[in-house]
Amino acid sequence: MDLIDQLKELSIRIKKIKDTIQTEEATKNALIMPFIQTLGYNVFDPTEVTPELIADVGMKKGEKVDYAILMGNKPIMLFECKKSGSDLNVSHASQLFRYFHVTEARFGVLTNGISYCFFTDLEQANKMDEKPFFEFNILAFKDQHVEELKKFTKPAFNVELIMNTASDLKYTRAVRNILSDWMVSPSEDFVKLACSEVFSGKRITPAIKEQFTLITKNAFQQLISEKINDRLKMAMEPTEGMKANSSPRELDQDRIITTEEELEGYRIVRAILREVTDPKRVVMRDSRSYCAILLDNNNRKPICRLWFNNLSRLVLGFFDGKDEKKIQIADLSDIYQYADQIKQTVRMYDKPVDESSPVEIVASEMG
Known part of the structure; x- marks a missing residue:
């Protein structure tokens, strides 16, 4: 069974039960353990998935990681779990920061059973980054998300391969978030840049800046709308060559859209x-x-x-x-x-x- 099929099946089940989950322990048992199992790790084998792995940090003794994925008796991934419905932010990752520093694991995962935030040490060796390089939502994922998640499965796990793409994933995600924000509310610097390209050599007055803030926002929306319409048009309309050489049945096939x-x-x-x-x-x-x-x-x-x-x-x-x-x-x-x-x-x-x-x-x- 392909990973995407397993995730689809798990997603459907979680949609039905998520509102009944009231505690962190229930979140672990009903949501997180099945997810780890889907990645190919045996949650019932403590030599492969160890719950509450002790990770002493300085003077703090007996600190425990919710789950540690082991390979060759060494931790490769750490899971810090929160109750279903909880927000996942830097403060919730504080324990994960400490665990990451004192273990050999290269990846930390903060999760509430729905969203999974994957961290590593791109900025500074042995110090977990403050922002995740990859996020996966079991209730809202696409094929490309599954392809990235597949790298963390037991059969495919390879630290070098993941690290080679982690940086691109992290910064691509960051740039997309910035562009998404600018579509709704363009930054002052971005508006100034657009103005300077249009009004070359002219002074940008407050009135022009205010006008161009709205123009920039509208331009973003129009551009996205046009790109979507172009793709729909390409999907629904055959090319001139096809119109000349294709049968009516073949033209019908070209207008099919799989939902x-x-x-x-x-x-x-x-x-x-x-x-x-x-x-x-x-x-x-x-x-x-x-x-x-x-x-x-x-x-x-x-x-x-x-x-x-x-x-x-x-x-x-x-x-x-x-x-x-x-x-x-x-x-x-x-x-x-x-x-x-x-x-x-x-x-x-x-x-x-x-x-x-x-x-x-x-x-x-x-x-």
Whole structure:
């Protein structure tokens, strides 16, 4: 099962239970331990994941780290845990600062079970930075976040590889935050810079500066809006060459947009089927009307269809013979309620030919 599928499954479960978590201990057991387990570390093996590792700091004896990930009997990552819902700031990281200094671990993680802030010592050796170089939110992550998190998994863990990208991650994040702030409220220096480029050689009066503060903010918003519209236009409209040489069916395919809901539904189905088949055999093929999930990328082996184009009405299509049966669901997590039916469909395709009759599905809208 791919890491992203495991994280999606964990995310759905955490959304359901997070509001019931009232203590730090419950946060550890229900949210943080499953996350560490997802990274590939055995939380029930104290030689791999040690709870309350003692880390004496100067005159302070008996200081304990909530969790230490060990490799070769040496700590590689330290986890400082706070109750679910707690804010994560520098003051909450004070214990982690001390632990980091007296252990061999190169990475410290501050978490409330939802957000995970990863720290290291980019600024000064053996002294943990005040700001994290990477943040991961289990309830709101994208594919690129998972790719960065994958470096911390047990099979892929490599200090040099992580450190090589940590600096870029940290400062890219910092610059993005600055630009994001400027979009809402441009700094005085930035406005002056923009003015100096436009009014070369002219004195920037207070009136011009005030005018350009608003102009700069509007320019940011227009630029972002135009970039988004350009990308949507490119996704929906074929090029002139394609218009001249493509068939109407091919042009329709180019206008297909796969939504995040369809992608998440696909990942849930893959997660369900990991017990009965190789997830690589489960393929998604989108069309204008529905998103098909197939076994072996074969139209004659439909597992289910996601009729999600109308997001106010999510519908699943199942196959147990020639006919498609449609079922309306309230939420994407409801797909798990039909796990047995999805698994049985795949088992049917994998039976020897003499044990089941072939399923003929005419996919009129798919290539």
